[in-house]
Amino acid sequence: MSKCEQCIIRQFNALxxxxxxxxxxxxxxxTTRTIKKGEVIFExxxxxxxxFCVKEGVCKLSKLSSNGKDQIVxxxxxxxxxxxxxxxxDEAANLTAVAVNDMQVCFIPKHEIIHDLSTNINxxxxxxxxxxDELKLADNVIVDMAxxxxxxxxxxxxxxxxxxxxxxxxxxxxxxxxRDDYAxxxxxxxxxxxxxxxxxxxEGLITTEGKKIKxxxxxxxxxxx
Amino acid sequence: MSKCEQCIIRQFNALxxxxxxxxxxxxxxxTTRTIKKGEVIFExxxxxxxxFCVKEGVCKLSKLSSNGKDQIVxxxxxxxxxxxxxxxxDEAANLTAVAVNDMQVCFIPKHEIIHDLSTNINxxxxxxxxxxDELKLADNVIVDMAxxxxxxxxxxxxxxxxxxxxxxxxxxxxxxxxRDDYAxxxxxxxxxxxxxxxxxxxEGLITTEGKKIKxxxxxxxxxxx
DNA sequence: AACAAAACCTGATAATTATCATATTTTTTT
DNA sequence: AAAAAAATATGATAATTATCAGGTTTTGTT
Numbered sequence: 001m002s003k004c005e006q007c008i009i010r011q012f013n014a015l016x017x018x019x020x021x022x023x024x025x026x027x028x029x030x031t032t033r034t035i036k037k038g039e040v041i042f043e044x045x046x047x048x049x050x051x052f053c054v055k056e057g058v059c060k061l062s063k064l065s066s067n068g069k070d071q072i073v074x075x076x077x078x079x080x081x082x083x084x085x086x087x088x089x090d091e092a093a094n095l096t097a098v099a100v101n102d103m104q105v106c107f108i109p110k111h112e113i114i115h116d117l118s119t120n121i122n123x124x125x126x127x128x129x130x131x132x133d134e135l136k137l138a139d140n141v142i143v144d145m146a147x148x149x150x151x152x153x154x155x156x157x158x159x160x161x162x163x164x165x166x167x168x169x170x171x172x173x174x175x176x177x178x179r180d181d182y183a184x185x186x187x188x189x190x191x192x193x194x195x196x197x198x199x200x201x202x203e204g205l206i207t208t209e210g211k212k213i214k215x216x217x218x219x220x221x222x223x224x225x
Numbered sequence: 226m227s228k229c230e231q232c233i234i235r236q237f238n239a240l241x242x243x244x245x246x247x248x249x250x251x252x253x254x255x256t257t258r259t260i261k262k263g264e265v266i267f268e269x270x271x272x273x274x275x276x277f278c279v280k281e282g283v284c285k286l287s288k289l290s291s292n293g294k295d296q297i298v299x300x301x302x303x304x305x306x307x308x309x310x311x312x313x314x315d316e317a318a319n320l321t322a323v324a325v326n327d328m329q330v331c332f333i334p335k336h337e338i339i340h341d342l343s344t345n346i347n348x349x350x351x352x353x354x355x356x357x358d359e360l361k362l363a364d365n366v367i368v369d370m371a372x373x374x375x376x377x378x379x380x381x382x383x384x385x386x387x388x389x390x391x392x393x394x395x396x397x398x399x400x401x402x403x404r405d406d407y408a409x410x411x412x413x414x415x416x417x418x419x420x421x422x423x424x425x426x427x428e429g430l431i432t433t434e435g436k437k438i439k440x441x442x443x444x445x446x447x448x449x450x
Numbered sequence: 451a452a453c454a455a456a457a458c459c460t461g462a463t464a465a466t467t468a469t470c471a472t473a474t475t476t477t478t479t480t
Numbered sequence: 481a482a483a484a485a486a487a488t489a490t491g492a493t494a495a496t497t498a499t500c501a502g503g504t505t506t507t508g509t510t
Contacts (some may be wrong), residue, residue, distance in 0.1 A: 063364065065372035073364050088357040094364060117350065124349045125342065131356040132313040138363035139288065139298050139319060145370035146412025147290035150467070179488065187371025189468050194489060210476075211487090375497070404458065414498050419459060435506075436457090 003027045004106075009055050012079025014126035022116055030106045035059075041097040041105070042083065048093050050109045052082035057103030058165075058175060061095040062184060072184045073138075075100070075175075077164070084127065085134075087113060100177065145187060153186040154196050155224035158206065162215050172212040228252045229331075234280050237304025239351035247341055255331045260284075266322035266330070267308065273318050275334045277307035282328030283390075283400060286320040287409060297409045298366075299359075300325070300400075302389070309352065310359075312338060325402065370412060378411040379421050380449035383431065387440050397437040 005023035010016050018026070032055075035041060041059060042048050054076060061074045061082075073095055076082050086093045087110055117124045144153055158173075165174040177185075183193035197213075200206045205221050207214045215221065230248035235241050243251070257280075260266060266284060267273050279301060286299045286307075298320055301307050311318045312335055342349045369378060383398075390399040402410075408418035422438075425431045430446050432439045440446065 063368045065368050067372055069372055071368040071371045073367050085357050085360055088353055089361065094361050117353075118346060121343060121346055121349065124346065124353060128313055128342075128349060128353045128356060131353060131360060132310050135310055135356060135360050135363060136314065136319050138360060138367060142298050142363060142366050142370060143288045143290050143296040145367060146296045147292055147294055178486095190487090191469080191489085192467060194487095195467095198489075403456095415457090416459085416499080417497060419457095420497095423459075 002032065004030065007055075007106075009053060009079055013053065013081045014084075014123060014130055015053065015081070017120060017122040017126045018116060019120075022120070026108055026112055029112055030108045032104065032106050035099045035103040035105060037099055037101045039099050041099060041103075042093050044094060044096045045092050047091075048083045048086055048110075050107050051084050051087055051113050052097075052105045052107055054078055054080050054082055055104040055106060057105075058100040059097050059103060060100050060181065061097055063095050070096075070184050071187055072181065073141075074134075075164075081130075084113075085131070088117075088127070088131070100175070100181070149225075150186055150188045150192055151196055151199075152224055154182065154188075154193060155200070155205075155221045157182065157185050158200075158213065158215055159218060159221050162218060167214070171214045172209070173215065176211045178211065227257065229255065232280075232331075234278060234304055238278065238306045239309075239348060239355055240278065240306075242345060242347040242351040243341060244345075247345070251333055251337055254337055255333045257329065257331050260324045260328040260330060262324050262326045264324045266324060266328075267318050269319060269321045270317050272316075273308045273311055273335075275332050276309050276312055276338050277322075277330040277332055279303055279305050279307055280329040280331060282330075283325040284322050284328060285325050285406065286322055288320050295321075295409050296412055297406065298363075300389075306355075309338075310356070313342075313352070313356070325400070325406070374450075375411055375413045375417055376421050376424075377449055378413075379407065379418060380425070380430075380446045382407065382410050383425075383438065383440060384443060384446050387443060392439070396439045397434070398440065401436045403436065 003024075004010065004015070004027040005020050010018070010023070015023075015026075035057070041052065044063060056078055058078070059076050059082065060072045061076060062070045062072045065071055076097070082097060082105070083093065117127065144156065148156070161173050161175055168174055179194045179197065180190050182197065183190040186193065197206070197208070200221075201208060203220075205215070205217050205224075207216055228249075229235065229240070229252040230245050235243070235248070240248075240251075260282070266277065269288060281303055283303070284301050284307065285297045286301060287295045287297045289295055301322070307322060307330070308318065342352065369381065373381070386398050386400055393399055404419045404422065405415050407422065408415040411418065422431070422433070425446075426433060428445075430440070430442050430449075432441055
């Protein structure tokens with residue numbers, strides 16, 4: 001079992017504010033878990049009772065709308081914490097977390113996090129900053145959802161994925177999502193997402209190879225109307 | 226000039242966590258301002274350099290989309306703080322704040338808030354909880370925007386206004402918004418908002434008197450498809 | 451009270467997006 | 481390797497929403 005005080009992942013999230021003795025304590029009570037692609041990490045409405053620190057892999061946070069469709073609200077990546085929102089509000093999860101690819105996560109029990117939050121002002125300030133940043137991003141997503149076309153939102157999503165996940169040696173996006181995922185990110189029907197991706201291909205903005213997508217003209221994608 | 230330590234408004238926000246001596250200090254450096262309906266409190270992109278505590282009135286937080294339309298992201302009411310998000314992230318405002326009706330606000334300089342945040346763990350935890358709650362609301366708005374029809378969103382907005390602002394002696398909503406505001410809350414064209422409000426009238430879900438709206442059948446509004 | 455400006459309203463039409471149907475391809479399972 | 485299941489694709493059509501154009505009503509100002 002790896003040790004928190006030697007783990008570099010914490011540099012990417014609020015846990016970086018903790019001192020060595022706190023990290024040693026966390027190491028003692030944390031559990032490490034491997035999660036398979038497609039596996040549910042937690043579901044909307046359940047009490048998570050802790051926080052996950054994502055060591056490897058990506059998961060999607062989504063919510064089931066009353067029309068029966070899932071809306072993906074956020075992608076959580078290596079280095080992110082998962083479940084802090086519910087923990088801080090002390091309530092059941094508002095979103096469902098599902099692994100997009102194989103993951104490795106550490107689970108830190110609620111009690112430990114609460115202890116650090118209420119004794120370490122650097123930690124709680126870091127958490128506060130993270131939450132403020134997330135809120136800004138969420139506000140911007142609201143504006144996009146409300147004001148931009150499906151085509152624009154899908155183009156933006158592709159640009160976002162390139163900027164945040166990068167590309168492999170062959171230029172393909174370093175993350176593979178299904179067309180259904182794309183639809184659930186931009187909030188449209190699966191067929192519509194498929195159609196627009198096909199259009200982007202025809203227009204030479206992207207090329208694809210199965211689920212893999214390569215962005216060919218990012219400037220044009222950014223300018224999509 | 227009123228005194229923070231005697232002001233009941235702070236019970237409604239994170240300032241309730243402050244002790245008397247801190248409140249006395251705040252009293253000394255805060256400024257009280259009257260803001261007229263329609264007046265801009267701060268604009269997207271400017272550094273606010275402090276936090277507003279809303280003593281009276283309502284303001285809308287909106288963002289200009291690239292298509293030239295404003296999207297209203299949130300209504301800020303009596304008792305709420307305004308500007309905390311930008312302050313915590315230490316960056317320019319992401320949203321524009323405009324008074325929906327006449328307001329009274331107190332402005333507390335950034336330095337003072339930061340001081341309290343970094344020394345008073347109860348205060349920073351309260352702020353963290355508020356931010357977590359806001360993030361949850363924002364996530365839910367994203368889902369609604371992405372998955373519900375304009376008609377559903379408008380119905381939901383009316384229900385929300387009734388629940389959060391109540392009604393006057395004659396049963397009219399205790400907040401008056403323009404049709405343009407409604408359009409900018411649900412993210413649609415002004416004409417579309419007007420049309421749907423007219424439909425709701427025809428269907429007997431609401432009645433109106435100028436800008437004043439009375440909700441007649443809230444159960445049916447909740448069930449709008 | 452008269453005027454101007456802003457807000458509201460409605461019809462006609464166009465554009466966008468969803469839905470349904472069906473076929474093909476890819477992936478997973480046996 | 482074959483079969484089954486899931487994902488992708490595309491056409492036809494319907495539903496939703498935006499846009500433009502022209503009104504009327506309300507509000508604010510002089």
